Amino acid sequence: MLSSSGEHAPDPREITVGPLDLAARVDDALAVQALAFGLTDDEIGVRRHIVQRHLASPSARALGATTEEGRLVGFVYGMPNDRTQWWSTVVHPYLRQEGNDDWLSDAFVITELHVHPAFQNRGIGRQLITMLTDAATEPRSLLSALDTESPARALYRSLGYRDLARRVRFPSAPSPYVVMGAWLPLRRR
Numbered sequence: 001m002l003s004s005s006g007e008h009a010p011d012p013r014e015i016t017v018g019p020l021d022l023a024a025r026v027d028d029a030l031a032v033q034a035l036a037f038g039l040t041d042d043e044i045g046v047r048r049h050i051v052q053r054h055l056a057s058p059s060a061r062a063l064g065a066t067t068e069e070g071r072l073v074g075f076v077y078g079m080p081n082d083r084t085q086w087w088s089t090v091v092h093p094y095l096r097q098e099g100n101d102d103w104l105s106d107a108f109v110i111t112e113l114h115v116h117p118a119f120q121n122r123g124i125g126r127q128l129i130t131m132l133t134d135a136a137t138e139p140r141s142l143l144s145a146l147d148t149e150s151p152a153r154a155l156y157r158s159l160g161y162r163d164l165a166r167r168v169r170f171p172s173a174p175s176p177y178v179v180m181g182a183w184l185p186l187r188r189r
Contacts, residue, residue: 015073015119018063029051060079076112083105090170097165139184144168162181
């Protein structure tokens with residue numbers, strides 16, 4: 001199969017999704033995130049500390065998508081929500097304003113989900129997020145995404161996520177975000 005650039009597109013059948021030791025592969029994961037999300041080197045450094053802090057939680061779980069050669073081309077991680085964590089304290093007022101602050105209880109949060117651009121639009125992100133949330137014991141899931149129409153938002157909607165609060169401002173983030181929530185298990189096609 002040829003991509004729009006004339007190169008052979010990666011074959012999704014050659015990708016394996018499974019448990020990921022994110023602490024050991026944090027640099028590989030951040031390289032994927034940097035390409036998928038357009039991060040600078042400074043932002044990668046900040047994200048490294050955030051990921052390491054999240055991984056200190058024994059309830060944090062991660063999955064990775066790897067090629068046959070072991071190259072990481074996608075990852076997802078998350079954990080049960082803790083209302084005292086930074087993310088919850090930022091989104092709480094926005095959710096409360098919309099009457100949705102109860103979603104912060106008994107929810108599994110998708111902290112990050114990224115797929116290398118050359119491997120996007122092949123169902124890898126869908127497989128990562130559904131496999132991770134299928135193992136959650138919480139009845140629902142939360143995530144935040146850029147508040148713009150994008151393939152990521154379309155994916156989340158197709159899985160059953162709906163907007164709970166829009167125009168959420170995270171400190172130092174130049175663009176607004178949306179908080180989305182879905183009942184588990186996530187919708188299948």
